[in-house]
Amino acid sequence: MIRRYFLLGMGLTTLSLGWSQSPDAVSSPPAAPPASSPPAAQKGFLGSDLPAFDPGSEVMTWDGKVWNIQDQRVFRARFEKYLNAEEETGADAKKYRSQFKEMLDLLSPAKMSKENFRKAWAILPQASAYEPDADLCNALDDAIFGVLLAQQEVTKIDDQNRSLAKRKDTLEWNSRFAADSSLLGPAPKNPVAAEQWNREQNLKRDMKMQPLLAELGEVNASIAGNRVKKEALRLQAKIEFQVLIAQLFLQRRFEHVLLANRFYRALFGDGDNQLRAADDYTANQSSKNKESFGDLGKLPKTLGQLDAMANEAIRDVREGVESFSFLLDKGELKSAAERLSEAFAIGEYLPEIRLLPRVKKREVLEFTRKSNQLLSALEVKDYERASGLVRELEATGKDFDSAKPMAAIETARTVSALHLAKARAAATSGDRNTLEAELRSATEIWPRNPALAEVSGAIFTQADVQQQALNDFERLHAQKNYRQIFEDKVRFIAATALTPEKQEKLKMVLDQVQLAESALLRAAELAKRGDAAGAWESVERGFSDYPDDPKLNQARAEFTTQAAEFVRSIRTAQEMERKQQLGSSLAWYLRAQQDYPLSEIAKDGIARISSRILAP
């Protein structure tokens, strides 16, 4: 029993790998509406019990589960591997095919005989030597051997039963004889003696018959037990063989199915074609196993059905390959690739598929590869690459329909662009939360959008520049290099736009430098008119507000030389004032005013000291 489960499990696992990992993997369309479900998925001639392919949606349906054959990575990989593989036209392959054909021929109903059966059976181990056979012929050979062993056992039981039947006959005769002989001899006349004689005679008869009857019962029980055992052995042998056939069917080894069926009919010539494997396994299949491999109770009910379905699959594959060749000649690569992939999905191991020349296959290989790349690109949302692949596929295949992929690509582009536009606006307004949210949305829709990298790069560069500018501002401010801040004011105004505290700081700096600039401009004007003292005074007044400005310092030094006497008077007056030499200070201010009557510094100094002197 364990062995049977193992074989069936292996078969179903192979099928699962060949088609899909999970029905959830269906991605095209992502949420297929019920209306688009393949017709075969509905309850029909065979219900939903058998695999069915809908060419409209490229969906394979089996047991209520759906796979898109083009979307499955494993399938795609296998298909590409097949397209690159050389056709199986070697001597071994030819020999294998001829052996297979010979076996089918020997076991055909018209030629069926014990002799032909033995010949066919003898070929099985040879056919198994061919590597692509995957030792399936050996498995079949073993199964046949198992059936023959069971049949031998059945023959032994039959022989045993025959012996038991003879013994039964003997026992029955002996019992009858014993019963008859007990009545021989005259009975006494005396009624009392006669009654006693009769009791003794009956006792004697019972004593003679009892062992015979006991043995007869045992023989009957043995015969009945052997009959049950024989039937059980026959049924067991049938079921084991049927399981192997079902496994071959599920593995899509349709030729092996046909061959195994013919061997089955040769082995069990009782006309009983009922497929009991399903019934047997249905009773024992766990719910977990059903989830993994499907409900075995839904398999066909007779071997004839299985045989017909295998033949139908072979025919379908043959037609698919013919269609592929025709479409290839017409240059309709997409359809050709689709027909071939459908045929491959069903009849991967059939000669029609295996013998297809590599030259033909390679014609669609590039197209298929690009189609797969397009699917991958769409899966990972690499729309730029997908767009390029669509263009290439359009150029390669006359029948490639770019509407669906381009719709997906354009939609993603548009939505991504909208999010990016919002992100830009948020960046401009300093709305960091919205910026992050929009960038995240744009990234989710189209992760490899070149514009995304460009925009986010610009935004982040902007952020970097802003931070750098703020750092520079703080550094220059600490150095009191207000002139440099003033020179680069546009950059700092932009950088401090979002930080009111720094903005205020910058405003003070700019006002200060602006005053210095005004003083310098005024000084330059006065200097042009030859008013060196006025120019110096203008610079000096700016200097008192911003003593660290290099430009002011330079101008101050220059005009100091040009108006040396006046400058000396002012500076001495200021120095005297500082030393509380108010009389001398006032005299120096007066002297400075005499030298430059328009001097504001002198005027202010005179007024200041005079008021102090005259203060009560």
Add this chain to the structure above:
Amino acid sequence: MARRAHRTSSPVAWWGGLALIVALGAGGALVFQKGSDPYRTVEALKPQDYLENANSLRGNIYQLEGVIASSLGSSPEKGRLFSLRTSYGDKDWPLPVLLPPGYRDINLQKGQRYRMKVKVNETGFLEIEEMTKS
């Protein structure tokens, strides 16, 4: 004709007389001049000294002569403050002078020339003690 006695004037006498006349003139001029400067006994102020360190001159009395350049302010308690343009050497030196409140009746006007006796007060200012038009 009677011969007159020959009398000759000595050049020395001539030169001596001339010198006497000059000396008398100079002496007269000196006498006249000294008679018009009422503060001839008071030391004249050197503006440079004042500008250099007025505080060091506190308590000293000087005479000054100059032209009223401008009024710098006034207060009932402290008087009036003027700028007096004096000449010393080949330069004009404007100096601040304070006219105390006791001289209210003196009407000082810009451009008037005055000779004055000033004292460097405790605050280092030139405070007028006496003044006359010159």
